[in-house]
Amino acid sequence: MALIALCGLADATFLTVMHLTGDDSLCGSSSGCSTVLSSVYASVGGVPTAAFGMVGYFAAFSAAVCSAFGYPKARAFLSCTVAAMFLATLGFLYLQAFVLKAFCPFCLLSAALTFLLAGILVGTLPAR
Amino acid sequence: MRRYLPFLIIIAVALVTGIAGAWLYRAKMRPLSTTPATVAAAATASSPAEQKADSDSLHVRGSASAAATLEIYGDFQCPSCAMTSAVIGDLEKDYGPRLRVIFREFPLAMHQHALEAAMAAEAAGLQGHFWEMHDMLYQYQEVWSKASKPGRFFSAYAQALGLNVERFEADAISDQAKARIMAEGDAGQARGVRNTPTIFLNGNEVRGAFTRDKLQAAIETAIAGKKKS
Numbered sequence: 001m002a003l004i005a006l007c008g009l010a011d012a013t014f015l016t017v018m019h020l021t022g023d024d025s026l027c028g029s030s031s032g033c034s035t036v037l038s039s040v041y042a043s044v045g046g047v048p049t050a051a052f053g054m055v056g057y058f059a060a061f062s063a064a065v066c067s068a069f070g071y072p073k074a075r076a077f078l079s080c081t082v083a084a085m086f087l088a089t090l091g092f093l094y095l096q097a098f099v100l101k102a103f104c105p106f107c108l109l110s111a112a113l114t115f116l117l118a119g120i121l122v123g124t125l126p127a128r
Numbered sequence: 129m130r131r132y133l134p135f136l137i138i139i140a141v142a143l144v145t146g147i148a149g150a151w152l153y154r155a156k157m158r159p160l161s162t163t164p165a166t167v168a169a170a171a172t173a174s175s176p177a178e179q180k181a182d183s184d185s186l187h188v189r190g191s192a193s194a195a196a197t198l199e200i201y202g203d204f205q206c207p208s209c210a211m212t213s214a215v216i217g218d219l220e221k222d223y224g225p226r227l228r229v230i231f232r233e234f235p236l237a238m239h240q241h242a243l244e245a246a247m248a249a250e251a252a253g254l255q256g257h258f259w260e261m262h263d264m265l266y267q268y269q270e271v272w273s274k275a276s277k278p279g280r281f282f283s284a285y286a287q288a289l290g291l292n293v294e295r296f297e298a299d300a301i302s303d304q305a306k307a308r309i310m311a312e313g314d315a316g317q318a319r320g321v322r323n324t325p326t327i328f329l330n331g332n333e334v335r336g337a338f339t340r341d342k343l344q345a346a347i348e349t350a351i352a353g354k355k356k357s
Contacts, residue, residue, distance in 0.1 A: 006141065013145055017152045019238070033208075039323050043238065058145070062138045069134040100322070101335065 001078070001120055002068065005061035008113040012053035015106050019048040036104035041095050049092075053110055056085045060117060082117045089114045187258050190220065190228030195354040196347045199230045199328040201321045204246060205239035205273045209325045210266040212338040217263070219343060226351060231262060233309040234316050234324050241278045244300075246309045248282035251299035255291045264289070330354070 019037055036042065042049055063078035089111045096103050190197075198216060202209040220227055233250070235242035245265050252261030264285045265272070272281040279300070286296040299305055316326070320333070327334045327343075330350045334343070 009141070009145055010148075013149045014152070017149055020153060054145070058142065061141060062134075065134045065137050069130070071134070 001117060002061055002064040004113055004117055004120070005057050005064055008057035008110055008117070009054060009061060011106055011110050011113065012050050012057050015050035015104075015110070016048050016054055018106075019043070019050055033104045033106070036096060036100055036102055036107060039095075039100050041092075041100070052088075053085075056081060056088070057113075060085065079121060082114070082121050085114045086118045187231040187253060187262070188228065189231075189259055191225045192228065193225075194228035195226050195351040196223070197228045197230060197330055198343075198347075199232060199331075201232045201234035201316045201324055201326040203234055203236045203239055203242045203324040204249065204262075204265040205242040205269065206236065206324045207269070208338070210269045212325045212327070213263075213266045215338060215340045215343060218340065219347065222344075223347065227347060231258075232316060233312045234321060234326070235309065235313065236324060239273070241273055241275075243306075243309065244278060245272070245282070247300045247302075247305045248279075248286070248296075250305035250308060251296045251302070252286060252289065252291060254299050254305075255296065257289050257291060260289050261285060 015037075018033075019042055044052070059081045060078060063074045063081055066074035067078055092107060093111055096107065198219075200209075200212070200216065202213070216229060220229060233246045235246045249258055249261045249265060252258055261282075265282075268281070268285070272278040275281060279297075282300060283293055283297055287293050325338060327338060329346050330353075334346050
């Protein structure tokens with residue numbers, strides 16, 4: 001899980017830099033990237049939305065590492081973090097699909113990683 | 129040691145992320161290498177004769193009787209707009225009098241210098257050179273957009289285009305230019321424009337990636353539709 005969170009952190013960092021520099025050339029010919037990154041939803045109070053993703057993935061990574069080393073409360077913290085990220089991801093996917101009508105490949109990668117984290121978390125729930 | 133290992137890993141990842149992010153950010157901040165001399169050389173390549181600015185404060189290039197009219201809501205600091213502008217430039221050459229292009233200002237708040245660039249284009253337009261400035265702003269976007277004060281670049285472009293620089297600089301900060309840009313932006317928003325580039329072809333929005341093939345196909349369809357009607 002830590003590795004997946006690490007991939008998500010790298011993706012969110014990249015998206016944040018793309019937003020701050022206004023350079024979406026790495027998206028290639030896809031205009032979806034530009035559409036999403038230049039939309040009003042790409043920042044909250046002047047802070048790039050992707051930066052919140054960085055915080056989320058970093059928190060998930062930290063919790064996953066601590067959990068792997070046997071810290072008892074880390075698992076609960078990880079669950080809360082991933083649940084919040086999962087809900088936020090659903091919101092972002094809705095915006096891309098129905099409001100902006102454009103998809104940004106790097107945002108979709110982030111969504112896939114969050115779903116993967118949530119899936120693993122649910123799949124490894126301790127049996128009652 | 130094992131007790132502290134997770135925290136060491138977390139700190140190491142935080143440091144690596146910070147350094148990698150800062151490196152990537154700096155790597156994208158291109159050096160200001162273009163000099164006014166190279167700007168001047170580029171300026172001589174553009175042809176003022178090709179420009180046709182409408183007196184109704186529209187920036188229009190091409191014949192009013194063209195079968196296809198492309199309207200672009202653009203932001204001069206938007207990288208995709210620069211790429212799309214180059215594609216449209218090629219299409220204009222291919223289609224000649226059959227294609228008309230209208231540029232509408234839509235500077236986005238997320239781009240620090242977009243409004244300033246739009247005002248520079250408007251100021252050049254007041255001297256009849258909107259399209260030349262439009263082309264230069266996109267051509268040198270990576271240069272001026274990274275500058276803390278891009279105004280000096282805009283003045284250099286104006287000089288290279290042979291404009292009255294003193295008048296250009298005054299117009300580029302005028303309320304008149306700003307009001308026109310804002311009005312066009314408001315009109316765009318009312319039309320449903322939310323981002324850039326947004327393209328309308330004969331009044332219908334073109335969605336998706338603005339690749340040459342896709343735009344060409346859309347133009348062909350529009351021209352064919354015009355012939356039928």
